[in-house]
Amino acid sequence: MSEKTKTDYFFTLKLGEGKKKKREKKGHRIFTKENAGAILIFIGVVLTIEYGFTFFKVPEWIIPKPSSIFSCLVANFWQIFFPQLLVTLKELFIGFPLGAIIGFTVAALLSEYKSLEKMVVVYIFALACTPTIVLVPILILWLGIGATTRIIVVMIASFPPLMVNAISGFNSASELRLDLMRSLGATRIQTFLKVKFLSGLPIIFSGLILSIIIALITLIGAEFLGGASGLGYLVLYYSSLLQTRMSFAAILLITALGVSFYAIIRIIGIKVITWSE
Amino acid sequence: MGLQAASLKKEVEGEKNRETVVEVKHLEKIFTTLRGSIHALHDVSFTVSKGEFVTFVGPSGCGKTTILRIVGGMLDKTDGEVFIKGKYVKESQKEIGVIFQSPNLLPWRTLLKNVLLPLEVLGINTPENQKRARDLIELVGLAGFEDKYPNELSGGMQQRVGIARALVHNPSILLMDEPFGALDAITREQLDMEILRIWGQAKKTIMFVTHSVEEAVFLSERIIVMRTKPGEIVKNEIIEFSMEERTLNLLTDPRYLKKTREVRNLIGKYYQM
Ligand SMILES: Nc1ncnc2c1ncn2[C@@H]1O[C@H](COP(=O)(O)OP(=O)(O)OP(=O)(O)O)[C@@H](O)[C@H]1O
Numbered sequence: 001m002s003e004k005t006k007t008d009y010f011f012t013l014k015l016g017e018g019k020k021k022k023r024e025k026k027g028h029r030i031f032t033k034e035n036a037g038a039i040l041i042f043i044g045v046v047l048t049i050e051y052g053f054t055f056f057k058v059p060e061w062i063i064p065k066p067s068s069i070f071s072c073l074v075a076n077f078w079q080i081f082f083p084q085l086l087v088t089l090k091e092l093f094i095g096f097p098l099g100a101i102i103g104f105t106v107a108a109l110l111s112e113y114k115s116l117e118k119m120v121v122v123y124i125f126a127l128a129c130t131p132t133i134v135l136v137p138i139l140i141l142w143l144g145i146g147a148t149t150r151i152i153v154v155m156i157a158s159f160p161p162l163m164v165n166a167i168s169g170f171n172s173a174s175e176l177r178l179d180l181m182r183s184l185g186a187t188r189i190q191t192f193l194k195v196k197f198l199s200g201l202p203i204i205f206s207g208l209i210l211s212i213i214i215a216l217i218t219l220i221g222a223e224f225l226g227g228a229s230g231l232g233y234l235v236l237y238y239s240s241l242l243q244t245r246m247s248f249a250a251i252l253l254i255t256a257l258g259v260s261f262y263a264i265i266r267i268i269g270i271k272v273i274t275w276s277e
Numbered sequence: 278m279g280l281q282a283a284s285l286k287k288e289v290e291g292e293k294n295r296e297t298v299v300e301v302k303h304l305e306k307i308f309t310t311l312r313g314s315i316h317a318l319h320d321v322s323f324t325v326s327k328g329e330f331v332t333f334v335g336p337s338g339c340g341k342t343t344i345l346r347i348v349g350g351m352l353d354k355t356d357g358e359v360f361i362k363g364k365y366v367k368e369s370q371k372e373i374g375v376i377f378q379s380p381n382l383l384p385w386r387t388l389l390k391n392v393l394l395p396l397e398v399l400g401i402n403t404p405e406n407q408k409r410a411r412d413l414i415e416l417v418g419l420a421g422f423e424d425k426y427p428n429e430l431s432g433g434m435q436q437r438v439g440i441a442r443a444l445v446h447n448p449s450i451l452l453m454d455e456p457f458g459a460l461d462a463i464t465r466e467q468l469d470m471e472i473l474r475i476w477g478q479a480k481k482t483i484m485f486v487t488h489s490v491e492e493a494v495f496l497s498e499r500i501i502v503m504r505t506k507p508g509e510i511v512k513n514e515i516i517e518f519s520m521e522e523r524t525l526n527l528l529t530d531p532r533y534l535k536k537t538r539e540v541r542n543l544i545g546k547y548y549q550m
């Protein structure tokens with residue numbers, strides 16, 4: 001496969017991407033056949049729903065027209081959507097960094113103390129494989145319905161994916177690099193900061209992306225389950241009123257949130273990781 | 278016979294006027310893996326004198342890398358004793374510089390920063406030492422490339438950075454594990470000459486590993502021959518070319534060719550499994 005046609009895996013961050021992009025700037029065009037195709041698909045789907053469904057008389061409360069979803073979003077944005085968007089964002093912005101810090105710290109400890117890692121590795125995988133949303137009803141029972149509960153949910157949801165990725169990131173430092181540090185009598189902290197952390201950074205960034213997406217999914221789920229605020233709540237609330245347009249508008253915002261987080265972390269990763277192995 | 282007498286003489290001389298820098302006594306190494314244990318080194322004893330150039334040769338898996346890793350403090354021994362200038366390995370790491378088989382540079386560091394790494398780790402990143410780093414980069418012919426990243430350098434250039442990095446903290450002992458094995462013949466010859474120059478000028482003690490009998494005879498004063506399963510030392514072979522003789526001309530000298538043939542015959546039988 002040639003470099004151009006290779007598709008990127010969603011959650012992986014290729015090393016040295018920033019550099020390569022810079023070097024191949026001339027060859028990197030926005031107006032490619034593929035991009036034109038992508039836009040055509042978008043227009044096609046929107047037009048089909050807009051006119052096709054009207055033609056077949058699909059009722060608005062089942063699938064609303066894209067134009068009415070959009071106008072609905074614009075009309076109610078500041079009044080209805082924006083406050084709830086802020087609620088969701090706040091919960092994410094507090095819960096996610098906390099979860100990420102916990103995940104990173106635990107990963108660092110486990111990769112430094114191998115016997116500890118061996119003792120708890122089973123539980124880590126159990127934790128990483130459990131959908132943390134199952135804890136929501138219990139957390140509501142303990143802490144009630146409120147922002148604190150959801151922040152904790154976000155925290156619990158975001159730390160296992162980052163932790164698992166960070167552990168494999170730290171462990172990906174080659175034996176030869178570790179030998180270099182050992183030959184200099186480096187301390188644990190020196191080896192961690194100068195070799196293990198940086199060797200693992202690409203995998204850590206993949207972990208961050210995975211982790212914020214899972215955090216978002218879990219948070220929306222938590223908003224479904226309890227409370228009367230947040231974008232997830234809006235989706236549920238307007239669906240129950242058969243105001244499908246409003247639901248779809250909220251879904252659109254949630255999608256935009258997820259895509260933005262993905263893009264932001266990915267861009268930071270590309271800016272930070274300028275080297276290639 | 279004459280050769281043996283001569284080597285004996287040299288050994289006696291050596292003991293008289295050269296102090297011991299590396300002393301290894303009854304070294305044992307057993308690796309335990311999931312599939313069982315491997316007796317990698319058995320009763321390995323040798324000494325290396327100050328300023329000596331010793332090369333280890335032997336079949337793959339006989340434990341050459343393992344010896345260097347233990348002497349360099351990169352691996353723990355199972356049993357036996359290892360002293361560097363009379364001290365334990367862990368206390369003498371400032372004395373040791375390692376040149377690895379692959380350049381082993383850190384890709385996120387520029388050439389200069391890679392060379393500075395040992396200074397940072399050892400806590401001696403002083404202006405004088407930084408000047409020394411720049412001088413070394415010049416010595417290995419890479420002046421002007423200080424801000425390049427490893428992936429912007431050729432394999433030979435990267436290996437030169439590896440040499441500068443191994444020398445930057447001015448260690449008295451250099452460990453080299455097949456350092457130029459992955460390079461083309463010409464680049465390898467050039468770097469061999471560079472190593473000889475450094476050895477001659479800076480009076481380093483060098484422990485070298487190679488699979489090439491020619492390289493071993495060309496570079497070293499003594500060849501330690503090993504056999505495998507378990508890894509053991511079977512022979513110490515003295516090479517008697519003087520520092521002045523070790524130029525590229527030596528490579529076509531009949532005495533050199535004779536010596537390589539002898540060594541080759543000698544070690545050939547240990548390569549039979
Ligand atoms: N980390 C390790 N874990 C388990 N076994 C090992 C390890 N390192 C080396 N060994 C084993 O110890 C023995 C000696 O290995 P070593 O790498 O020292 O050989 P070598 O002489 O350097 O070989 P080569 O010429 O191929 O580099 C081999 O049998 C090898 O499989």
Ligand SMILES: [Mg+2]
Nearest residue numbers: 341342343454
């Ligand atoms: Mg080896």
